[in-house]
Amino acid sequence: MTEITSSSAAALAGLISSKKASSVEITTAFLDRLEKLNPKTNSYLYFNRENSLAQAKRADQQLADGTAVSPLHGVPIAVKDNLTTTDAPTTAGSKILEGWVPQYDATVVRKLREASMPILGKTNLDEFAMGSSTEFSAYGPSKNPWDLSRIPGGSGGGSSSAIAGHLAPLAIGSDTGGSIRFPAAMTGSVGAKPTYGAVSRYGLIALASSLDQIGPVTNSVMDAAMLQDVIGGHDPHDSTSLPNSLGSMVQSVKKADVKGLKVGVVKQLSSDGFQPGVKTCFDDTIEKLAAAGAEIIEVDCPSFEYAVAAYYLILPAEASSNLAKFDSVRFGLRVTPDGNPTIENVMAATREQGFGPEVKRRIILGTYALSSGYYDAYYGSAQKVRTLIQQDLARAFTQADVLLTPTAPTTAFKIGEKVNDPLAMYLNDIATIPANLAGIPGISVPNGLASEDGLPSGVQILAPAMQDGQMYRVASIVEKLYVDQWGASLIARVPDLEAL
Amino acid sequence: MAKEQLMSYEDAIERFEVVIGLEVHVELNTVSKMFCGCANNFGSEPNTNVCPTCLGLPGSLPAVNRKAVESSIAIGLALDCQIASNGRFARKNYFYPDLAKNFQTSQFDEPIAFEGEISIELETGEVFMVPIERAHMEEDAGKLTHVGGATGRIQGAEYSLVDYNRAGVPLVEIVTKPIYGALDKAPELAATYVRAIRDIVKSMNVSDAKMERGNVRCDANVSLREKGAEKLGTRTETKNVNSLKSIENTVRYEIQRQAFILAAGGKIIQETRHWHEDRGHTSAGRPKSDADDYRYFPEPDLVPVQPSEEWIEEIRLTLTEKPSVRRKRLQNDWGFADLEFRDVLNSDLLDEIEATVAAGASPQSARKWWTGELARLANVQEVAVQDLPITPEQVASIQKLIDSGELTDRIARDVVAGVLAGEGEPAEVIESRGLKIVTDEGALIAAIDKALASQPDVMEKIRDGKLQAAGAVIGAVMQEMRGQADASRVRALILERAK
Numbered sequence: 001m002t003e004i005t006s007s008s009a010a011a012l013a014g015l016i017s018s019k020k021a022s023s024v025e026i027t028t029a030f031l032d033r034l035e036k037l038n039p040k041t042n043s044y045l046y047f048n049r050e051n052s053l054a055q056a057k058r059a060d061q062q063l064a065d066g067t068a069v070s071p072l073h074g075v076p077i078a079v080k081d082n083l084t085t086t087d088a089p090t091t092a093g094s095k096i097l098e099g100w101v102p103q104y105d106a107t108v109v110r111k112l113r114e115a116s117m118p119i120l121g122k123t124n125l126d127e128f129a130m131g132s133s134t135e136f137s138a139y140g141p142s143k144n145p146w147d148l149s150r151i152p153g154g155s156g157g158g159s160s161s162a163i164a165g166h167l168a169p170l171a172i173g174s175d176t177g178g179s180i181r182f183p184a185a186m187t188g189s190v191g192a193k194p195t196y197g198a199v200s201r202y203g204l205i206a207l208a209s210s211l212d213q214i215g216p217v218t219n220s221v222m223d224a225a226m227l228q229d230v231i232g233g234h235d236p237h238d239s240t241s242l243p244n245s246l247g248s249m250v251q252s253v254k255k256a257d258v259k260g261l262k263v264g265v266v267k268q269l270s271s272d273g274f275q276p277g278v279k280t281c282f283d284d285t286i287e288k289l290a291a292a293g294a295e296i297i298e299v300d301c302p303s304f305e306y307a308v309a310a311y312y313l314i315l316p317a318e319a320s321s322n323l324a325k326f327d328s329v330r331f332g333l334r335v336t337p338d339g340n341p342t343i344e345n346v347m348a349a350t351r352e353q354g355f356g357p358e359v360k361r362r363i364i365l366g367t368y369a370l371s372s373g374y375y376d377a378y379y380g381s382a383q384k385v386r387t388l389i390q391q392d393l394a395r396a397f398t399q400a401d402v403l404l405t406p407t408a409p410t411t412a413f414k415i416g417e418k419v420n421d422p423l424a425m426y427l428n429d430i431a432t433i434p435a436n437l438a439g440i441p442g443i444s445v446p447n448g449l450a451s452e453d454g455l456p457s458g459v460q461i462l463a464p465a466m467q468d469g470q471m472y473r474v475a476s477i478v479e480k481l482y483v484d485q486w487g488a489s490l491i492a493r494v495p496d497l498e499a500l
Numbered sequence: 501m502a503k504e505q506l507m508s509y510e511d512a513i514e515r516f517e518v519v520i521g522l523e524v525h526v527e528l529n530t531v532s533k534m535f536c537g538c539a540n541n542f543g544s545e546p547n548t549n550v551c552p553t554c555l556g557l558p559g560s561l562p563a564v565n566r567k568a569v570e571s572s573i574a575i576g577l578a579l580d581c582q583i584a585s586n587g588r589f590a591r592k593n594y595f596y597p598d599l600a601k602n603f604q605t606s607q608f609d610e611p612i613a614f615e616g617e618i619s620i621e622l623e624t625g626e627v628f629m630v631p632i633e634r635a636h637m638e639e640d641a642g643k644l645t646h647v648g649g650a651t652g653r654i655q656g657a658e659y660s661l662v663d664y665n666r667a668g669v670p671l672v673e674i675v676t677k678p679i680y681g682a683l684d685k686a687p688e689l690a691a692t693y694v695r696a697i698r699d700i701v702k703s704m705n706v707s708d709a710k711m712e713r714g715n716v717r718c719d720a721n722v723s724l725r726e727k728g729a730e731k732l733g734t735r736t737e738t739k740n741v742n743s744l745k746s747i748e749n750t751v752r753y754e755i756q757r758q759a760f761i762l763a764a765g766g767k768i769i770q771e772t773r774h775w776h777e778d779r780g781h782t783s784a785g786r787p788k789s790d791a792d793d794y795r796y797f798p799e800p801d802l803v804p805v806q807p808s809e810e811w812i813e814e815i816r817l818t819l820t821e822k823p824s825v826r827r828k829r830l831q832n833d834w835g836f837a838d839l840e841f842r843d844v845l846n847s848d849l850l851d852e853i854e855a856t857v858a859a860g861a862s863p864q865s866a867r868k869w870w871t872g873e874l875a876r877l878a879n880v881q882e883v884a885v886q887d888l889p890i891t892p893e894q895v896a897s898i899q900k901l902i903d904s905g906e907l908t909d910r911i912a913r914d915v916v917a918g919v920l921a922g923e924g925e926p927a928e929v930i931e932s933r934g935l936k937i938v939t940d941e942g943a944l945i946a947a948i949d950k951a952l953a954s955q956p957d958v959m960e961k962i963r964d965g966k967l968q969a970a971g972a973v974i975g976a977v978m979q980e981m982r983g984q985a986d987a988s989r990v991r992a993l994i995l996e997r998a999k
Contacts, residue, residue, distance in 0.1 A: 084559045097558065104552045106559060203559040209800035239563050239802050318800055321591050324602035325556045329662070343597050343660070370593070370795035379797060 004029040006492075009075050009169040009223040016063065016074040023063075023074030026169075027056035027118050030076055034120065034167040037497050041152075042142045043162040045081050046088050047121030052076065055118035062116055070115035071226055071250070077112060078168035080159050081122035082129055083214070084203040085109050088119070092205045093127040093137040093155075096354030097332045106203020107238065108172060108214050108231045115230045120168050123158030127356045128323065129174060129207045131155050132182050132428040135419045136358040143415070144187060145494050146455055150412040153183025159217040160187040165497050170227055171217040176207045177311055178407075178432025180215050181444035185407035185458025188446045188490040190475070191217045192224045193432075195465050196439035197242040199228070200235030208318040209240075211311075211436040219491050221445060221475045225249035228468065242466070252469030256476040258292045263474075264299040264400025269431050275410040277450025278457040282406045285447055285459050288481045289404075299396035299403065303388035304434055308426060310385035311433045313369045313378050320366030323359065326351065361422065390438045397464045402474045405431045407444040407458035431460055441468045443475045446482065446490035456490060504781065505760045509684075509752060512724075512759030518686040519732060520751060521721035522630075524674045524697050527640065528571045529708045529715075534639045534670035535562030535605060542713060546663035554668035556600030561801050564589075568670035569612065569805055571706035572637045573815050575672050576613025578700050578822070579632045583812050587612040587637075589799035597660065598642040600667050608796040611636035612805065620693050621824060622685055623842070630693055631677040637805075640669040678732070686722075686755065691748040694718050699823035702851075712884075717742045722754040724762060733758075734768040738782050741775050750775045753782055830854060834863035843871055849885065852892055859896030865903075869895050873913060877920065890919050898926050908986055911935050937984050941993070944977065944985060948994055951976035962998040970994045 004012065004026050015021040031049050038044050059074040068074075079085065082092040084102035091097045105113070112119060126136040134142045134157035142157040144150040145165035152161035159171035160183030173180035175193035184191025192215045199214040206212060216227035228249045235241045265286060274282070290296050328334035328350035335349040355363070369378035396403060408428055418424045435442035440462055447459035459478060463471035483489055507515075533540050536553035552560035569587075576583050590608035616632035643666050648658025674697060682689045698716045702709035709715050723735035736758070738750045753775075758768050772785035821829075830850065831841045834857070844850060849870045856866035870885065874895070878885035898915050901907040907915065907930075918929030930936055951973045952959060961969035970991055977990050 082559075084557075090558070092558070100558075102552075102559070103557065104560075202561050205558040206801075236563060238561050240800075317797060321593050321603050321795070321797070324593060324595065325558065325600065327595065327597075327602055329597050330555055330600065331557065343654070344595075347595060367795065370797055372793045372795070375795075375797075 002029050002033075005033050005166045005169075007169065008220050009072060009218060010220070010226060012075045012169055013072050013226070016059075017068050019063070023056040023059040023076070023116075023118060024053060026074065027052055027076045027120070030120055030168060034162070037165060037167060040143065040148060040497060040500065041145060041161045041165050041167065042140055043123055043158045043165060043167050044078065044121040045091060045093075045124050045139055045158065048088065051087055052118050052120050055113075059116040059118060068116075070117070070230055072170070072230055073116045074118070075169055076118040076120045077227075078120045078123050078159055078162045078171040079109060079112070080125055080156055080171070080173050082125060082174055082205040083109055083172065084205070085119065085122065088122050090122065090205070091139070092129070093125040093134075093139065094354065094356070094359070095138045095333060096326045096350065098138075100332050102203075104203065107200035107235045109203060111231050112172075117170075117230070123156070123162055123171060125158055125179075126155035127359050128205065128319070129155035129176055129179050130319070130358045130362055132178065132425055133157065133413075133415070133418070135415060136356055138356055141415055144412045145497050145500075146187065146412065148500055149414055150455070151186065151415055153186030153408075153412065155179040156183045156191070156217060157186075160184055160189055160191065163187065163189040163217050163219060164491060164494050166494075169219065170223060172214060172227075172231070173217045174204055174207075174212055174214050175432075175436065176211045176213075176315065177436050178429040180217055181407050181432045181442055181458070181460060182428055184217060184444040185447075185460075186412040186456065188456030188458075188494060189217060189219060190221055190224050190443065190445055190479075191215065192228060192443040192471070192475075193435060193441060194228055194232065194468050195242070195246065195441045196436075197238075197240050198232050198246055198441070198466075198468060200233075200238040200241045202235055202237035206318075206322040208315040209322065210318060211315060213436070220489060221443075221472060221479045222250070222253050224443070224475075225253045225472045228472075246466055246468050249469055249472045252473045253476045256473050256480065258289065258294050258477050261289075261294040261402075261474065261477070262297055262400045263289055263294045264297050264396050264403040266304065266396070266403055266405050267298050267300050268302070268304040269405040273409055273430070274406055275450060275452070277452045278406050278408070278410060281448040281450060281457045282404075282459060285478060285481065286404065289478070292477075292481070297400050299399055301389070301392035301396055301434070303385060303392045306385045307389055307433045307437060308430055310382040310389070311429070311437060312365070312426060313382035314386065314437075316362040316366030317369045317379050318366070320363045320370065323355075323363060326354065358422075386437045389434050393434065393438050393440060393462075393464075401463075402470060403462040405460045405462070406447070407431060407460040411450045411453055411455035411457055435462055438465070440465045441471045443471050445475045445478050447478075448482065448490065449493075504757050506753070506756035507759040507763060509756055512755050513684045515727070515763065516724040516755075516759055517680070517727050517729075518682060518755055519723050519725065519735075520679050520682065520686050520690055521735070522676045522679070522690060522693060523719040523721070524694055525717050525719075526575065526672045526674065526697070526701050526707050526709075527715045528568055528670040528672060528706055530565055530567045530571065530670055532565055533668035534565050534568050534637070535668055538668065540669050541665070542708075544665055546661070546665060549665040550667070554600060555664055556602075562605060562799075564802060564805060565670060568637065569807065570815055571670070571704075572612050572635065572672050573807060573812060574704055574706055574819060575674070575701060576616065576635045577812070577816050577819055578704060579613070579616035579618055579635060579674065581613035581616030581632060581635060583807060584610055584612050584614065585806060586610060587805040587807070589637075589802045589805075590796045591799050593795040596641070597662055598644045598667070600642065600664060604638060604641065605799055605802070606638035607636035610804070612807075618693070618696060619824065620689060620696055622688055622692060626685070628679075628682065628689055630679055630689075633675045633677045635672055635674045638671050638673060640666050640671050642667040687748040687751040690718075690720055690751045691744045694747050695744055696823065703820050703823050703826070711742050711744070714740075714742055718747050720747060720750050720754070722751055722758065723768070724755065724758045733762070734770050736768065736771055736773050736782075738773045738775050739785065743777070746775055746777045749777070749780065750782060753780070757782070834867075836863065836867065840867065847871055847875060847885065852886060855892035856896050856899075859893045861896040861899040865899045866892075866895065869899065873916065877916070888920060889922065890916065894919055894926055901926070905939070905986060905989075906937055907935070908937060911937060911984060935984060937986055939986075939989075944981070944990060944993055945997075947977045947980040948973065948990070948997065950980065952997070959998055962995070967995070
């Protein structure tokens with residue numbers, strides 16, 4: 001590992017703007033490393049040295065001609081493969097899109113290009129972001145750099161393993177029920193899901209439209225804040241994007257101060273069901289915050305009990321409709337069955353072969369939940385739960401500025417351990433799902449290593465809708481507690497991938 | 501397919517009560533599509549007005565066209581509907597290759613306009629209030645062309661082509677409540693209602709309103725029940741009927757077809773049907789039941805449309821005169837007999853005649869031009885009279901020349917032919933074709949004298965009171981003047997010379 005590949009994005013941006021290193025040098029360092037080590041982690045589904053370097057060269061030329069166009073000018077980035085890119089195939093982790101090169105760039109990708117950030121490649125994910133381990137990727141699971149026999153979390157395990165393995169200084173993820181935050185917790189990285197609508201979803205291959213949100217996966221809270229400042233903002237292509245700017249996240253991080261902070265601990269997410277080492281790390285953080293002067297308040301969110309159940313009705317319902325367009329007519333895979341194929345059986349054969357088991361499971365669930373006669377009992381009830389959860393959170397935020405929970409109930413599990421047990425898999429997201437149902441921002445920050453297995457655990461910070469700045473501020477405080485104690489961030493302790 | 505057996509219309513009406521329900525789709529004439537910036541343009545090369553959104557590419561998202569919402573609200577207001585303060589879009593899920601996303605973005609339980617009514621006057625003067633259940637916004641699908649096979653339908657086709665130019669074109673669907681009590685007038689009421697809707701959207705200029713292009717199309721629901729029965733009978737829905745005559749014929753046919761089945765103790769199958777104007781009957785499409793499950797749910801990619809009171813009132817102020825009111829006013833102003841006026845309505849020439857009158861022609865002369873010579877020429881050229889390349893202003897200017905005696909009716913027809921042939925404005929045609937009437941009396945008298953010289957007995961006959969003898973001289977003079985003389989003036993001059 002070179003000094004470059006172990007640096008934070010903020011530090012790399014500093015090297016570039018002060019012309020101590022070029023974007024080409026930095027991009028080359030990451031390309032060298034990922035070309036060598038990606039076979040170990042399977043973080044990237046696609047990368048193209050020539051293309052990335054051409055972008056880096058342009059960034060350097062711009063800088064030579066004038067000034068940096070963004071605070072992250074020249075810093076390379078990995079993009080989850082469910083965002084459309086005109087210069088790279090986009091698969092969403094599915095066979096049904098194998099080889100498809102989109103005709104347009106996602107708004108976030110366009111913003112990265114406008115910020116002169118070279119794209120290193122497209123990262124692995126569970127098929128259509130359905131999963132929490134990447135084991136449902138049609139292109140094989142990604143591996144956790146802390147232990148290659150373990151999952152890196154999902155669905156954004158490609159991005160999280162790329163960050164933890166130092167195969168990218170920054171990555172883009174998408175979070176529908178925890179797909180940014182859970183992988184961040186599993187790999188000791190930082191992952192933020194902004195307020196719903198803070199970042200345009202245009203060009204994000206939809207899983208569940210009312211829950212999906214794009215966000216940063218990084219080595220540090222400051223890097224995440226810098227990246228959200230680049231990708232956020234209103235987009236006329238996305239009607240659900242917020243009309244007004246949420247302000248600068250970087251400025252919020254810089255103002256980090258624990259004084260007067262009221263921290264809520266959710267009763268329903270701080271007792272049973274957590275791995276003891278994870279719970280210990282969490283309790284330790286709360287104690288440290290109290291010692292630093294924060295007021296700790298227990299808040300009651302009784303409806304959280306139904307969050308997972310409601311989520312697994314709303315998500316499949318929306319997904320079943322969003323995934324209907326994959327029919328072989330206009331793009332992607334086309335399977336023509338023998339005999340005299342009609343359009344119906346070409347569509348059916350394509351979907352039969354092109355979709356994996358988890359996708360089919362959720363399409364069937366969602367189709368059922370929306371069917372006439374069942375709609376009220378399933379989709380209708382789930383929407384009511386969603387309202388109750390929003391009310392629980394609104395009440396909690398009258399008592400506390402932010403809420404803290406462990407990000408995940410366990411540390412990273414072994415590849416294969418839960419793949420045949422959908423319910424066990426779904427419970428990984430028990431603490432992350434409420435934020436998606438309520439549209440509020442949430443971030444996972446490294447929270448130490450669990451004593452029983454020495455693997456990373458994460459702490460989640462939730463803030464009220466549109467108070468992403470508050471979330472970053474507190475995340476920065478929590479991060480600092482550890483850096484102060486250990487002298488470095490948790491990610492510095494990740495084993496040397498080259499030796500694994 | 502063999503024609504089904506029918507009961508005579510009179511017997512069917514005698515025995516059953518007819519209930520109809522009409523769904524009219526109006527294609528809006530907005531510049532861009534409902535949910536993207538692509539041109540809403542009829543007749544472009546296939547698949548040229550497309551983008552990621554209307555092609556339903558992965559990752560694309562819709563954004564609502566404000567102008568389309570405005571037009572929808574205007575239609576709702578014109579139908580005396582209430583306007584929703586929270587109009588939500590919904591997804592109607594079904595697979596079909598012309599439907600890019602395999603769901604249609606439509607409105608379900610929260611339409612933009614609801615609970616309206618419209619009064620429809622039949623030929624007899626009888627007035628029906630047709631209750632409107634709702635008017636909602638939705639997007640059109642692409643256009644399929646089935647190649648090979650005998651029927652031009654998807655069944656049996658070798659392959660099918662899809663043109664997504666129409667995908668995402670904004671539609672307003674206007675749905676009536678069940679219409680009772682029209683009795684034998686049900687077919688006429690259906691057609692008159694659709695005409696009224698078409699006239700409204702045309703007069704408001706929210707749609708091109710050309711039925712032959714599918715800008716306005718109707719699904720006609722028909723059911724029968726025994727007289728006195730409370731329960732509604734099973735209905736059929738005949739889809740996409742796109743002319744007024746076809747609507748009337750469809751409803752009449754379905755009444756007769758269903759009556760025959762019911763009278764024979766049979767059951768009506770709930771299904772969609774297709775009307776074949778050329779063969780004069782409907783045929784079964786796909787079975788349709790109320791259990792047809794479109795799995796509607798609120799469109800999560802769009803925020804609800806929440807028109808403010810102020811905006812609705814602004815739109816209300818832009819509403820034009822109701823077509824029914826306008827028709828009454830014009831008939832009155834023009835003094836047309838009922839029969840004359842019906843002729844104008846039936847040939848859909850109200851706008852043209854109004855504009856011609858506005859340009860200075862008398863109402864009767866304007867009517868004669870449009871329903872007479874121009875209609876005849878359009879018929880010969882097999883185009884709609886409205887599509888002839890002549891403007892109401894040009895017609896009025898030609899008529900003025902007739903009124904001032906500068907053109908005869910016959911020469912005026914030549915001028916019209918010249919305008920239609922693209923030879924320019926009437927004045928240019930007159931100039932280039934040399935059609936100006938000869939008013940120089942010296943030239944006329946010279947021609948008369950020449951003709952009289954070759955027919956010396958004519959003068960004698962006229963003096964004897966045989967005035968018809970002048971005809972031969974008039975003919976000779978007109979020939980000499982190559983038709984460009986006013987025959988009545990020539991006649992007067994001959995008679996003068998005979999004195």
